[in-house]
Amino acid sequence: MKIKSLMTLGLMAASMAVATNDADACSRIVYQGNDSLYIVGRSLDWKTPIPTNLYVYPRGMAKMGNNTPDAVRWTSKYGAIYAVGYDGGVTEGMNEKGLVVNGLFCKGTIYVNDSTMNRPPMSLAMFVAWMLDMNATTPEVVEVLRKHDFNISGATFDGGTVSTLHWGITDAEGRTAVVEFDHGNIKIYEGHDLIALTNDPTFPQMQAINDYWMKVGGANMLPGTVKSPDRFVRGYYFDTHVDKTGDAALGFSIIRSILMNVSVPYLYEVETEPNVSSTQWRSFANLxxxxxxxxxxxxxxxxxxxLKKCNFEKGAPVMKLDTSVNTSAVGEANSLLRPSAPFTPMY
Structure with a gap:
């Protein structure tokens, strides 16, 4: 009887997941260890290659939200490392204060409405950089975002895919926020317990699905597909059931193993679903x-x-780690950074 009940619960939850029409595959998990150890792990998955290089930017650089005269402008307060896709847009990064911002695909996102159209434009290629450059903590980012005195602009990529994203933000004290755009309105969710983020559906719906599965009990049954709700549930369950440690190396091993569990096998793809495809890379930010x-x-x-060994002083050169020529690197890679021109935002 118990087995039959569990099977019924599993089928019901599977129906809920299918109803989200998910086709996206990126995952973000926050490991909360001992002794203030927080490590944010994320995976990036896509059907076609998204070449990604690492850039280290110093403080004191003047930047623009895009190349139009009325764009958002700022001078960076903090140095940061960025993961830059196509050498044209910041996917994620961490600044010198231990603030990390990760952008993940979310099909339901709508950035603009009639009331936002006349605000200063902010390109998606620079949005993450702006948050990292100007803020030291999650509450600071949230305060700025709630003002919403900008208008997100973007472009398509990979043959016409619209760049619809949502973001996870975590600081060195473990404070996390999830940021989504709903028909031009910013929705922000905050809390230390927001340890998982994947893709569709929106975050409140995802939490409802996860609550359902936690009542089922992960030791009894966990959803196993590469769909966004399934990855969310698995990542959340394992993250809340692994040992806690203050040792950085052990913590890295733990969060890395969780991210492997929610990754998509290499060269796997679903026809007509380009986002449910191979994990290309994973990152881990020890805050x-x-x-x-x-x-x-x-x-x-x-x-x-x-980052403690990077030169973030004003006037220091931009540094780049070209991932395509450092395929055998293991361990500390500061010596592989080379002076570079700043990347050129793609839009």
Whole structure:
């Protein structure tokens, strides 16, 4: 009787997941260890290659939200490392204060409405950089975003896919926010318990699905597909049931293993669903020790940049780690950074 009940519950939850019409595959998990150890792990998945390089930017650089005269403008308060896709847009990053911002695909996103159209434009290519450049903590980012004195602009990529995203933000004290755009209105969810983020549906709906599965009990049954709700549930369950440690190396191993569990096998794809495809890389941001790990699935191992050893002084050169020529790197990779021109935002 118990087995039959569990099967029924599983089928009901599967129906809920299918109803979300999910076709996206990125995952973000926050490991909350001991001794103020917080490590944010994320995966990036897509059908076609998204070449991604690492850039280290110093403080004091003047930047623009896009290349129009009325764009948002700022001068960076903090240095940061960015993961830059196509050498044209910041996917995610961490700044010198231990603030991390990750952008993940979310099909239901609508950035603009009639009331936002005349606000200063902010390109998606620079949105993450702006948050990292100007804020030290999650509450600071949230305060700025709630003002919403900008208008998100973007473009298509990979043959016409619309760049619809939502974001996870975590600071060195473990405070997390999830940011979504609903028909031009910013929706922000805050709390230390927001440890998982994937893709569709929107975050409140995802939490409802996860609550359902937690009542089923992960030791009894966990959803196993690559769909967004299933990855959310698995990531959340394992993240809340692994040991806690204050050891950075052990914490990295724990969160890395969780991200592997929610990753998509290499060269796997679903026809007509380009977003449910291979995990291309994973990143891990140790917010306490200011270490940013990068793990490309076709490489032999992971490497990291120690932000404490980076030169973030005003006037310091922009530095770049070209991931395409450092395929055998393992361990600390600061020595692989080379002076570089700033990347050119794609829009």
């Amino acid at each position: 306490r020790d200011k270490l940013y790990y990068f793990d490309i699935v076709t490489n032999m191992g992971a490497y990291y940049v120690d």
